[in-house]
Amino acid sequence: MRQGPLTGLKVVEFAGIGPGPFCGMLLSDLGADVVRIDRKGGRGGAPSDVTARGRRSVALDLKTPGAIETCLKMMEKADAVIEGFRPGVMERLGLGPDVALKRNPKLVFGRMTGWGQTGPYANAAGHDMNYIAITGALHAIGTSEKPIPPLNLVGDFGGGALYLAFGLLAGVIQARETGQGQVIDCAMSDGAASLMAMFYGFKASGMWQETRRSNLLDGGAHFYDTYQCADGKWISIGSIEPQFYALLLEKTGISDPDFARQMDRSAWPQLREKLAAVIAGKTQAQWCEIMDGTDVCFAPVLDLGEAPKHPHNVARETFVEVGGVIQPAPAPRFSATPGAIQGPPPAVGAHDREALLDWGFTPSEIASLTGSDARIEHAGS
Numbered sequence: 537m538r539q540g541p542l543t544g545l546k547v548v549e550f551a552g553i554g555p556g557p558f559c560g561m562l563l564s565d566l567g568a569d570v571v572r573i574d575r576k577g578g579r580g581g582a583p584s585d586v587t588a589r590g591r592r593s594v595a596l597d598l599k600t601p602g603a604i605e606t607c608l609k610m611m612e613k614a615d616a617v618i619e620g621f622r623p624g625v626m627e628r629l630g631l632g633p634d635v636a637l638k639r640n641p642k643l644v645f646g647r648m649t650g651w652g653q654t655g656p657y658a659n660a661a662g663h664d665m666n667y668i669a670i671t672g673a674l675h676a677i678g679t680s681e682k683p684i685p686p687l688n689l690v691g692d693f694g695g696g697a698l699y700l701a702f703g704l705l706a707g708v709i710q711a712r713e714t715g716q717g718q719v720i721d722c723a724m725s726d727g728a729a730s731l732m733a734m735f736y737g738f739k740a741s742g743m744w745q746e747t748r749r750s751n752l753l754d755g756g757a758h759f760y761d762t763y764q765c766a767d768g769k770w771i772s773i774g775s776i777e778p779q780f781y782a783l784l785l786e787k788t789g790i791s792d793p794d795f796a797r798q799m800d801r802s803a804w805p806q807l808r809e810k811l812a813a814v815i816a817g818k819t820q821a822q823w824c825e826i827m828d829g830t831d832v833c834f835a836p837v838l839d840l841g842e843a844p845k846h847p848h849n850v851a852r853e854t855f856v857e858v859g860g861v862i863q864p865a866p867a868p869r870f871s872a873t874p875g876a877i878q879g880p881p882p883a884v885g886a887h888d889r890e891a892l893l894d895w896g897f898t899p900s901e902i903a904s905l906t907g908s909d910a911r912i913e914h915a916g917s
Contacts, residue, residue: 540567540866540875545708546895548610549591551575552620554664554688555696555724556648557587559618562701564590565866566875571891573598573607574884581883583859588881594892595885604630606892611636611643613895615711616704620648623658633719643717644707648700650691652723664691667724671695673732680749695727750801752776758808759784759798762837769820770837771827773811784832788814 545568549560564570570591574580580593594610596603608631611617617636619626626632626647633645650667651657657670665685668674678684703720711717738744743752750756759775775784781798785791792810797803815823820836827834838846844855844862856865859880866875892902 538567538569538876538878539873540565541870541873542875543567543873545569545616546614547571547616547618547704548573548607548614550617550619550621550626551578552618552648554620554692555700556618556620558693558697559646559648559700559704560591561587561589562697563704564878566870567873567878569894571610571887571895572882573610576885578884581881581886583861583880585881586861586863589858589863590878591882592887592891593882593884594888598629598631607631608636608639609897610892610895612640614640614643615708616644616646618646618648618700618704623647623649623653637717637719641717642711642715644704644711644720645717646700646704646707646720646722648696648722648724650696650724652726653721657725664688664696664724667691668695668728670725671729671732672735673728675746676732676735676748676754678748680747683748690731691724691728695729695731696722696724699727699730756801756804758804758811761808763812763815765818765820765823766816767819767821771815771820771823772835772837773815774833776833780831780833783830787826787830787832790814 542563545563547560547563547568547570549556549570549572551557551572551574560570560572572588572591572593574593574595576595576597578595580588594606596606598604598607611631619631627634633643633647636645637643647653649658650662650664651660665674665688668685668691669683673690674683674685676683677686677690700720700722703722707718707720735744738751745751748754748756753760755761757776759773759781762770762772764770773784775781778798785795788811790811794803794810795807797807818826823834824836836846843849849855854865855862856877857863858877866877869875889902893899
């Protein structure tokens with residue numbers, strides 16, 4: 537039984553990697569009925585494939601006319617579509633938005649790509665790092681020696697999946713009010729650029745320097761950085777505001793008058809060295825005992841094994857276990873209509889008959905499809 541604020545929303549997701557599956561997971565976690573179109577002959581279903589959780593799988597051979605017709609009939613009943621192929625692939629399959637919107641004028645057709653549907657790079661291959669490289673984001677993140685990719689959080693998931701989910705839901709609201717669907721061209725390069733809005737404002741106001749680790753929020757300031765402790769573990773300090781900075785000095789026992797130069801950029805390198813020496817004198821656990829829960833703006837830097845065990849995460853049940861795999865719980869939290877993980881990652885084709893019946897296909901239609909060149913796999917076959 538699905539639950540969450542998106543219960544009743546029907547989404548067709550064409551199987552892909554990275555931001556597409558993550559977007560489908562977000563929608564499913566909040567109650568949407570997400571049916572993934574998988575390539576016939578695949579496997580799937582590994583519990584560790586966390587972003588595949590919570591949807592149903594229908595396996596089709598998209599090289600056959602019957603499978604294409606099945607997809608179009610599903611689009612007729614869907615509120616939204618998620619696809620992440622290169623520009624033109626869906627059109628060549630006969631599943632492009634022009635065809636789909638004729639079948640369902642209220643459909644919101646979400647297209648997730650790195651570079652977008654247009655532009656000089658539109659048909660080029662790429663990955664998260666490349667997409668954020670042309671936005672200014674990658675240049676701004678890293679050490680003084682080189683830019684460092686921030687995992688694939690900024691492009692794939694932040695600038696990609698989250699913007700696609702936001703765009704799809706905005707499109708659905710518009711379609712329900714007007715009866716008119718539309719195409720959502722969600723480029724990770726666009727989304728990552730949007731995420732940089734505040735920093736472009738900083739640059740315009742003279743608050744941003746292009747040299748990494750020379751700014752307030754890029755590790756340049758001694759009071760906004762990570763520090764290694766006596767045991768080799770790390771802590772994070774973010775004491776920007778004067779009252780929080782004063783508390784940092786109190787908790788660390790620092791009385792050096794040089795630290796009064798908090799906002800003097802020329803003093804930051806020297807003050808960082810001094811603060812690092814103080815932090816290195818105690819273990820992470822000792823600093824937690826001193827600073828946890830205070831207004832220093834402090835937290836220990838935890839790895840993926842430690843994070844689920846942190847008392848704050850335990851208290852809020854931020855992580856859950858599904859199929860023996862520890863993973864993040866649905867977010868955000870709704871007071872009246874809480875979301876939930878709708879199920880484990882499905883095996884390819886695990887819900888062929890069930891999903892098609894739920895989406896309004898008659899048994900005779902399913903029988904004719906499975907007996908034709910649509911080649912739909914049945915669960916358990």
